[in-house]
Amino acid sequence: MRKISADLIFPVSSPPVSNGVILCDEQGTIIRIDSREAHDAATIEYWPGAIVPGFVNTHCHLELSHMRGKVHTGTTLLPFLKSVVSQRETSMEDILDAIAQADREMYDAGIVAIGDISNKSDTAAQKDKSLLRYYTFVEMFDFLQDQLAQQTFDRYYTVFQEQSTAHGNQKSCVPHAPYTVSPGLFQRINAANSPNSTISIHNQETPLENELFQHKTGGFTRFFEQFGFVLDHFEASGKSSIHYTFQHLRADTRVLFVHNTTTTREDIQAAQQWNPQVYWATCPNANLYIENTLPYYQHFLDTAAMVTIGTDSLTSNWQLSVLEEMKTIARYQSYVPFETLLQWATLNGAKALGFEADLGSIEPGKTPGLLHLNLEPDLLLRPATQVQRLI
Numbered sequence: 001m002r003k004i005s006a007d008l009i010f011p012v013s014s015p016p017v018s019n020g021v022i023l024c025d026e027q028g029t030i031i032r033i034d035s036r037e038a039h040d041a042a043t044i045e046y047w048p049g050a051i052v053p054g055f056v057n058t059h060c061h062l063e064l065s066h067m068r069g070k071v072h073t074g075t076t077l078l079p080f081l082k083s084v085v086s087q088r089e090t091s092m093e094d095i096l097d098a099i100a101q102a103d104r105e106m107y108d109a110g111i112v113a114i115g116d117i118s119n120k121s122d123t124a125a126q127k128d129k130s131l132l133r134y135y136t137f138v139e140m141f142d143f144l145q146d147q148l149a150q151q152t153f154d155r156y157y158t159v160f161q162e163q164s165t166a167h168g169n170q171k172s173c174v175p176h177a178p179y180t181v182s183p184g185l186f187q188r189i190n191a192a193n194s195p196n197s198t199i200s201i202h203n204q205e206t207p208l209e210n211e212l213f214q215h216k217t218g219g220f221t222r223f224f225e226q227f228g229f230v231l232d233h234f235e236a237s238g239k240s241s242i243h244y245t246f247q248h249l250r251a252d253t254r255v256l257f258v259h260n261t262t263t264t265r266e267d268i269q270a271a272q273q274w275n276p277q278v279y280w281a282t283c284p285n286a287n288l289y290i291e292n293t294l295p296y297y298q299h300f301l302d303t304a305a306m307v308t309i310g311t312d313s314l315t316s317n318w319q320l321s322v323l324e325e326m327k328t329i330a331r332y333q334s335y336v337p338f339e340t341l342l343q344w345a346t347l348n349g350a351k352a353l354g355f356e357a358d359l360g361s362i363e364p365g366k367t368p369g370l371l372h373l374n375l376e377p378d379l380l381l382r383p384a385t386q387v388q389r390l391i
Contacts, residue, residue: 002391003023007049017033020035029366050379054371056322059258061312062118063119064084065098066090068315070087073292074291078219078223082223099122100126107131107389109321111132113350115352116134117139124163127164128164134164135354138163140173141177142182142185144229144233145182173192174189179220193253198256199254200256204267205261206291209241216234254278257280264299265299265302268303281310283316285328296333330381338381374388
């Protein structure tokens, strides 16, 4: 048995514990949290600062890890997407090496589970042997071309079948974004998933997305034309893009909206009325990398939204670290309390992926991983704040 103590223990599911001791077995299963005075000091591992559960990264593109540093920052979304498409291909050896390295980087950064977007099967072998748990979202898109829905679904369903289900890994078929998925493809994705699934979808990452659905203006029509697709059949609804998702995505699963950079309080409230199992993945460093902007987190606090944290990919980020995402939020919108950020980074993420029975909080019977943060008593996240994995 290990006895691990710190100045503050954050179970997340219950209030912080001062000068407590976590009792766990060698496999990391939590037995209980005691008072430090109940144990011989010589038997305790003491860490100054705080102990928190392992982080959950709810949005990543592991298969793009080989593109680290290849795409310019600050280009906005549509030029960014064109750069990804034009530079994505390289040798399979380089792709697999980068995937393995990124997986290890996330482990070292204290991450215990990942919601990972896959368009190919490149990451499946690494997920089979990884120390991390994955929920793989096999992402589908047909550029709003209903006539392509069946062949698009068939192609990506083959990728879905090849994804890992080892050691608790899960998988779903998911739509890429409102602006790339036709009603017919939504129907096929809906039929492929069960009510206990999580469905991920990119949402309101750029102002151009809402412009398309509200007015059929902006850069998306030209963007589609560059790929040989026209939107003559598309009609603006006068509503923001998230309402298109409400119209076509089944509402009896967990739904993880990703990015939400331009999401309003009204959008959040409408989503909560549509589906009580809605989660909101924020990837602040990727938002800064691509669009040089952030969501307004006060909207999410005001609506008691279930926010989670993602890193996006090494194409759109400088690292894959949930702690660095927390630091970015704390730097630019410092009114978000540390304990709120921690809940976003742990228990909310575990719930969004359906992994909360084991992960996300320090509770008896769970194996959440234990991390040390060298926090000072004011609980401020600083550039020097570091994470060390204990279990």
